[in-house]
Amino acid sequence: MSREAKIPERARTTPEDSHALRLTPDALRLNVNLPNALTLLRIFLVPFLVVVLLTKFEGREIVALAIFLVATATDFFDGWLARRRREITTFGALLDPIADKLLISAAFISLVEVGLAPAWMVVVVVGREFAVTGLRSIAAGQGILISASGWGKAKMASQITAISLMILSERYEWALLPGKIALWIVVAIAIISGAQYFRLFLQRVMSFNGPTAPPE
Numbered sequence: 001m002s003r004e005a006k007i008p009e010r011a012r013t014t015p016e017d018s019h020a021l022r023l024t025p026d027a028l029r030l031n032v033n034l035p036n037a038l039t040l041l042r043i044f045l046v047p048f049l050v051v052v053l054l055t056k057f058e059g060r061e062i063v064a065l066a067i068f069l070v071a072t073a074t075d076f077f078d079g080w081l082a083r084r085r086r087e088i089t090t091f092g093a094l095l096d097p098i099a100d101k102l103l104i105s106a107a108f109i110s111l112v113e114v115g116l117a118p119a120w121m122v123v124v125v126v127g128r129e130f131a132v133t134g135l136r137s138i139a140a141g142q143g144i145l146i147s148a149s150g151w152g153k154a155k156m157a158s159q160i161t162a163i164s165l166m167i168l169s170e171r172y173e174w175a176l177l178p179g180k181i182a183l184w185i186v187v188a189i190a191i192i193s194g195a196q197y198f199r200l201f202l203q204r205v206m207s208f209n210g211p212t213a214p215p216e
Contacts, residue, residue, distance in 0.1 A: 035082035036089065038074040042099040045071040046106045053110040053167070061171040065164060071103050072160050100156075101129050107163045116166045116179075121187050125159070128190040135201045144204045151193035158186045 032040065045067055052064040078096065082088045105126050111117035165179030 033082075033087045033089070034085065035078040035087055036095065038078040038081070039095050039099050042071045042074045042078075043095075043102055046102050049103070050106050050110050053107075054113060061167055065167045068103075068107060068163060068167065075100060075103075075156075097133075101133070104159050104163070105129065111163065111166050114170070116170060117183060121183055124187050125190045128194040131194060132197045135197055139201060139204060142205065151189055151196070155186075155189050155193060158182060158189055162186045 049064060049067045049071065052060055052067060075096075108117060108122040108125060112119045112122050162179060162182035162185070165175045165182055168175040169179045
């Protein structure tokens, strides 16, 4: 039996880096260890979050917030466990950013549906995610790695904060203003980090002379 392909630890902790991986059949072999199971759980919770947010019943805000926070907690623990248990896999590194994008996109779109978030803001945030993913895929196809920027953690933290506050604002009026402020911060970070990725993409692609090794 062939050994499963290994990837640098950083690929597990910075979701965007997964686009630089070599997609071989052996690398994509399904290996549902504990970290990967947590990532799959995050994906599994997405439809439950959407259903709860879009269904009117007493206490849905609390239930939705609990589901969302459990899902976001798996994002921390899957990477932490993968490093601690030395179970970093290509399958997990590829699945992790997909799970993140599904969770965040589904939550924001559901908030638009219930009238808690402006549609144009969500379009900017979700559009940025797909645009960056597309740019990274194109660069990776040419052997170029565009490493994740320092905005990654700030982006994720602001998104979790904004979504949590907006969910609570339907039940608690005090959460509405902080939620709106957090949402504006999310949009600002999305625009700034998106512009940075686009600039790096143009610089790397225009000056590309051959495959480059990933940074240490």
